Amino acid sequence: MKKERDVVMAVPEPILRMTGIGKQFPGVKALDGVDFRLLPGEVHALMGENGAGKSTLIKVLTGVHPVDTGTIDLDGVPVAFTGPLEAQRAGISTVYQEVNLCTNLSVAENIFIGREPRKRGRIDWKRMRARAAELLARLDLDLDVSAPLEAYSLAVRQMVAIARAVDIEARVLILDEPTSSLDAGEVAQLFKVMRTLKGEGIAILFVSHFLDQIYEIADRMTILRNGRRVGEYLVSELSQVELVGKMIGQELKELERLHGEAKRFDAPLVEARELGRPGAIEPFTLTIHEGEVVGLAGLLGSGRTEVARLLFGADHAGGGEIAVGGTPAALRTPRAAMGHGIAFCSEDRKADGLVPDLTVRENIILALQATRGWTRPVPREQQDALVGKYIKALKISPPHPEHLVRNLSGGNQQKVLLARWLILEPRLLILDEPTRGIDVGAKAEIQRLVVELSDGGMAVLFISAELEEVLRLSHKVGVLRDRRLVAQLPNDEELTTEVLMETIASGGRP
Amino acid sequence: MRRLLWPLVILAALLAVNVLFTPGFFSIQVREGHLYGSLIDILRFGAPLILVALGMTLVIATGGIDLSVGSVVAISGALACLQISQDAGVFTAVVLALGLSVALGVWNGFLVANAGIQPIIATLILMVAGRGLAQLITDGQIITVNDPAFKLIGGGYLLTVPFGILLVLAVLAVTAFLTRRLALGMLIEAVGGNAEASRLAGIRARGIIVMVYAFAALCAGVAGLMISSNVSSADGNNAGLWIELDAILAVVIGGTSLAGGRFSLAGTVLGALIIQTLTTTIYSIGVPPETTLLFKALVVTVVCLLQSAAFREKVFKRRARTAGAQEVAA
Ligand SMILES: Nc1ncnc2c1ncn2[C@@H]1O[C@H](COP(=O)(O)OP(=O)(O)OP(=O)(O)O)[C@@H](O)[C@H]1O
Numbered sequence A: 001m002k003k004e005r006d007v008v009m010a011v012p013e014p015i016l017r018m019t020g021i022g023k024q025f026p027g028v029k030a031l032d033g034v035d036f037r038l039l040p041g042e043v044h045a046l047m048g049e050n051g052a053g054k055s056t057l058i059k060v061l062t063g064v065h066p067v068d069t070g071t072i073d074l075d076g077v078p079v080a081f082t083g084p085l086e087a088q089r090a091g092i093s094t095v096y097q098e099v100n101l102c103t104n105l106s107v108a109e110n111i112f113i114g115r116e117p118r119k120r121g122r123i124d125w126k127r128m129r130a131r132a133a134e135l136l137a138r139l140d141l142d143l144d145v146s147a148p149l150e151a152y153s154l155a156v157r158q159m160v161a162i163a164r165a166v167d168i169e170a171r172v173l174i175l176d177e178p179t180s181s182l183d184a185g186e187v188a189q190l191f192k193v194m195r196t197l198k199g200e201g202i203a204i205l206f207v208s209h210f211l212d213q214i215y216e217i218a219d220r221m222t223i224l225r226n227g228r229r230v231g232e233y234l235v236s237e238l239s240q241v242e243l244v245g246k247m248i249g250q251e252l253k254e255l256e257r258l259h260g261e262a263k264r265f266d267a268p269l270v271e272a273r274e275l276g277r278p279g280a281i282e283p284f285t286l287t288i289h290e291g292e293v294v295g296l297a298g299l300l301g302s303g304r305t306e307v308a309r310l311l312f313g314a315d316h317a318g319g320g321e322i323a324v325g326g327t328p329a330a331l332r333t334p335r336a337a338m339g340h341g342i343a344f345c346s347e348d349r350k351a352d353g354l355v356p357d358l359t360v361r362e363n364i365i366l367a368l369q370a371t372r373g374w375t376r377p378v379p380r381e382q383q384d385a386l387v388g389k390y391i392k393a394l395k396i397s398p399p400h401p402e403h404l405v406r407n408l409s410g411g412n413q414q415k416v417l418l419a420r421w422l423i424l425e426p427r428l429l430i431l432d433e434p435t436r437g438i439d440v441g442a443k444a445e446i447q448r449l450v451v452e453l454s455d456g457g458m459a460v461l462f463i464s465a466e467l468e469e470v471l472r473l474s475h476k477v478g479v480l481r482d483r484r485l486v487a488q489l490p491n492d493e494e495l496t497t498e499v500l501m502e503t504i505a506s507g508g509r510p
Numbered sequence B: 001m002r003r004l005l006w007p008l009v010i011l012a013a014l015l016a017v018n019v020l021f022t023p024g025f026f027s028i029q030v031r032e033g034h035l036y037g038s039l040i041d042i043l044r045f046g047a048p049l050i051l052v053a054l055g056m057t058l059v060i061a062t063g064g065i066d067l068s069v070g071s072v073v074a075i076s077g078a079l080a081c082l083q084i085s086q087d088a089g090v091f092t093a094v095v096l097a098l099g100l101s102v103a104l105g106v107w108n109g110f111l112v113a114n115a116g117i118q119p120i121i122a123t124l125i126l127m128v129a130g131r132g133l134a135q136l137i138t139d140g141q142i143i144t145v146n147d148p149a150f151k152l153i154g155g156g157y158l159l160t161v162p163f164g165i166l167l168v169l170a171v172l173a174v175t176a177f178l179t180r181r182l183a184l185g186m187l188i189e190a191v192g193g194n195a196e197a198s199r200l201a202g203i204r205a206r207g208i209i210v211m212v213y214a215f216a217a218l219c220a221g222v223a224g225l226m227i228s229s230n231v232s233s234a235d236g237n238n239a240g241l242w243i244e245l246d247a248i249l250a251v252v253i254g255g256t257s258l259a260g261g262r263f264s265l266a267g268t269v270l271g272a273l274i275i276q277t278l279t280t281t282i283y284s285i286g287v288p289p290e291t292t293l294l295f296k297a298l299v300v301t302v303v304c305l306l307q308s309a310a311f312r313e314k315v316f317k318r319r320a321r322t323a324g325a326q327e328v329a330a
């Protein structure tokens, strides 16, 4: 720790310097005179609320968007990239927030796309697969590299994108929320790789809404608020509380125990008996009561999402049965599940959630409209009221219902998806990584909302890679390992993140 | 609204060219209680294309495409004329022809939505087989009919306005109502914009897909009635030949992406009018017959380039950059 600090103290010449960057989108000033510098051999965190302008700064740097005002210098030389490829050639390797991979191509192809190893002009498939496996091993990932990427979860895709980026010979590595769907284990591996790269003098720009990660890996940070730079600080100089204050412009009310007195649950809402799907999740039995929050914990690929999808009818169950409110129910399609009052907010907002070309309003009312069918449109006044309410409750920014969802920042998109399911007022709300990419302030709001809803009688199935979050919200925690529900633990004083991690590691066996 | 800007500009430019060559181009007169004029002709002869393009718009918005509409045009006209020539009565003939069209559309939709066949292939089947079916109906002959009631559909007038134009307006109004006043449009755009997300949002994507193909076929069926009524005969070989391509073009010119998602009915109508005006222009400015196809292709290319945001950005960006560079140099 001390040693790192010394390195930082002797400030070398920055590799990258952005001065007075301004960027205006129709109706939104995304960046306003932002200065930013990146030093060699440092991990520099870019901090800010959802919509503060972090991704936009990265996109204007790498030429995705042209800048309106300001200059960018790389090694003291002014540059203006026309696109990510050009930036990459100049030594800037980027993982964008919305991971852009070709899911129909294999893992190896995705890693080497555009720079395939060649032998006598032809693609050297063997070497490509070997190199890909090697790279993934560095991230402690063991995948079938010739399988199409679509066979893997969002978290794996994120890791593949990272593997691709860290392999490119670069002097600047940019990671925009690379850890948003990763578990502690993958994060640790990623950090190990980042430390190695940093030791080689590579400058790393890192964006994350997980403050603990920032304090673990970053040396320095720049804080943005509403498109303006608040300041640049050494991580060691600024406490978490101060950081949050600077990010959101006010104090964050800390929430510790959200649930008051212990509740008793005696009205089972959804009962799954020996429900399973070969290859995805082994048969499990799970009861969710009215007003109960059931958390699911487990590692990447342990089957959390698969449980959710079966309960929502998104996948066909291979066996077992479900009862809703005591009567057997056939949940063959999402529509059928919705008919029973079940809602599912999926983890991959891009692939399974939003329709990017529709507006915020249309995306929010989509599920409600679907339940009514096309012949009975939701009256416009009702739409406006509902949408307005949730734009306010979730602080969706910019607060314009008619903006296209594709133009929203990642975190705000996530809020739109959440709003879609909240307006349905379901009996069981399944939340798969609902706070993915959401800033600390909004995250607290959402957690508070979950508690409120469950107090009002709604059952919630809550999935998150963040064990603290699961613990804070759940009355009961189901632990998954290797596609099996291995334990169901009541959330009492004895249950801590350590106990949870042990259970995950041991697979529930004492 | 901004999306309609370029189609409007192009249509205006084409009309302006026509005025240069045909001074009386804009004049509209009432003769024997009928509206007459070049503009009326464009609308009248463009009516079948507008109809087919409207149906095509919804199909394309779901991310699909329908190549079979030309064949459906032929089938519908053939069946109607056959029935009339066998003294079945115009009403029965029309109902049968449109019924068969819808059935064919449902078949297309079934192949796409339930059998999961790529739309281009699924509708290619009917595109090819449909011509055969049309010839089967007409027995390989051109059936001519002489029925004043049938003649009304494509060649008649109602309250001085050509009946075809009124029919188009009616279909347009109904389509706009279903899609924009009711929620059909949004659900179609959702399915085309992100099919899996729509499924998980509880939308009956299959039902919607079958519906749009059926609707496209219905539009094509009406267009087929118009075309055969106008010439009082059914030609299984040539009726509606290549109309699917013009319709797709009209949709694209109108600003609806072939990738699916957002669609614009007004844009499609403009697109179809542009194509029809172009055809008129080719005659009025006297392009030699052997070069008409090339000429048309050229204009269409320019139109599509102007419609492409990427192309415009490139051109304008380059200009802005060189301008900027000159400033720096100065
Ligand atoms: N292509 C675009 N068109 C219009 N507005 C945009 C576009 N891209 C971003 N914006 C707007 O610019 C602002 C900054 O967005 P940006 O994506 O940079 O936020 P962010 O800090 O990365 O937030 P998050 O933490 O949610 O990822 C937001 O208000 C967003 O709506």
Ligand SMILES: [Mg+2]
Binding pocket: A054, A055, A056, A097, A176, A409, A410, A411
């Ligand atoms: Mg972002």
